[in-house]
Amino acid sequence: AALLRKAQQAIDRGVNAEAAWADAIEFFASQLEQLPDPTLRARAADVRDVGGRVLDHLVGRGAAGLRLDEPSVVISRDLAPSQIASLPVARVLAFCTAEGGPTSHTAILAKAWGKPAVVGLGTAVLELRDGTAVLVDGTRGEIVIDPDEQTTREFSQRRGAAERQAATERGAAGDPAITRDHRRVEVVANIGAVEEAAVALQHGAEGIGLLRTEFLYLSRRTAPTEDDHLAAYEAILRVMASRPVIARTMDIGGDKPVPYLDLPKEANPFLGWRAIRISLQRPELFAVQLRALLRASPGHDLRIMFPMIASIDELRAAKAELERARRAVTSAGHPVAARLQVGMMVEVPSAAVLADQFARETDFFSIGT
Incomplete structure (x- = not known):
């Protein structure tokens, strides 16, 4: 505004x-x-x-995309999200930027793509001409311009060692995580999109510890339908098979505004009308999501978690809405998992202070740090 x-x-x-x-x-x-x-x-x-x-x-001009006709190191002052999105991933060898830091989009996307990146190099890097030979070591945070034969050989050896180490780690991704004192630790993933479930599994996830369902509400003009929800949940659960999946009900508002809900402007939206408060005051919206989750549950270890719970009354009201949705689904002839765990986020002070009381009414907690 x-x-x-x-x-x-x-x-x-x-x-x-x-x-x-x-x-x-x-x-x-x-x-x-x-x-x-x-x-x-x-x-x-x-x-x-x-x-x-x-x-x-x-x-009245079209957005200028970045063209790469051959595998290249991308050098720029900085890269905007839309520029990065236009790049052909297979032709990007590495990123070097004059500006930016560890939280810049270049650094984040490079990590997600598995590409080396060195950011914040200063403006001198912009003087490099197209076709210049460059070695990029993202681990050390350095680049070498026009390397000699020995430097290239040493770099190749380091890269080979890194690739072998990565292959070893990928091969062990599915092994159980056991500490040196023989304690078994469950390692699960935090995802916010359907396609991320398969990626999590490839990297050894034993389940989904947090399915952020907000992706279904964002970047659209109207609220998702029950079928929209169902398709997404079934796709994720199909990938995870019998592994546990904890779906957090919509946590919108605050830093995740949704224009079609006409959320009021607040001085502190992070603690205002958001998450479970919206769900309880917009039960028709909440019911759509709950029904879809219940319909997706048969044959899977799906668990439902409520966000931003601050009082026992809120928790009980959310559980009542879940029970109401269960009756609606079964009345319509859809099967529902016989056992479905229900938990809550502990992310506001009152939830931590009243944890002993909440524990008597939930199957599990998730600590929001």
């Missing part, structure tokens, strides 16, 4: 819309860059990226 206001004020003074928008974007991006927190500073790139895409529409 503040961004739009600043652009509108400039337009009212006679500045054309394109210039007003560009100036407003740069103003707020510069403010973010002055913040002490590195994660928030890195968000300046997000603001410029979104602003640039809006500007492309204003001036």
Whole structure:
């Protein structure tokens, strides 16, 4: 809202819309860059990226994607999310950026893609010409320009050792995690998309410790239907087979706004109308998700968890909604798992203080740190 206001004020003074928008974007991006927190500073790139895409529409030009005609090391001042998304992953050998840090999109995406990356190298790296031979060591955080034969050989040996180590780790991913004093530790994954279930399994996950169902509500214009929910849950459960899957009911609001719900503006939305409070005050929305979860449960170890529980009354009300959904599903002739564990997040002070009371009414806790 503040961004739009600043652009509108400039337009009212006679500045054309394109210039007003560009100036407003740069103003707020510069403010973010002055913040002490590195994660928030890195968000300046997000603001410029979104602003640039809006500007492309204003001036009637198509977004310029990055082209890679052959496998290459990508060198840039910084990379915006939309630029990274346009890259052909198979042709990216590594990333080098003049700016950015460990929380920048370049660093995050490079890790997700398994590509080496060195960020924050300074502007000198931008002087490298296309076709220059470069070695990139993401582990050491260094690059070597025009390496000699010995350096290339040493680098190749280090890369070979790293690849062998990675292969050994992948081969052992499915082994049980046992500490040196012979304690068995369950290792489960935190996922927020259907396709992430298979990735988790490939890396040795013994189940899903947190299925963040918000992905079904975000980046869309209308609320997901029961069939939308069901398709997603069944796909994930099919991949995980008999392994446990803990699905957290919608935790929207706060840092996850949903425009079609008309959430009110609040001074502190993180502790305001969000998560279970929305669910209980919008039971028709809650029921859609609960029914889909119950319909997906037969033959699987599905567990349901409620977020942001602050009082016993909230927990009991959520469980009552679940029971109401169960009756609706069985009345419609759909089977439901005979045993379905119900838990809650412990992420607000009152939940921690009243943990002994909550424990008598839940099957499990998940600690939100």
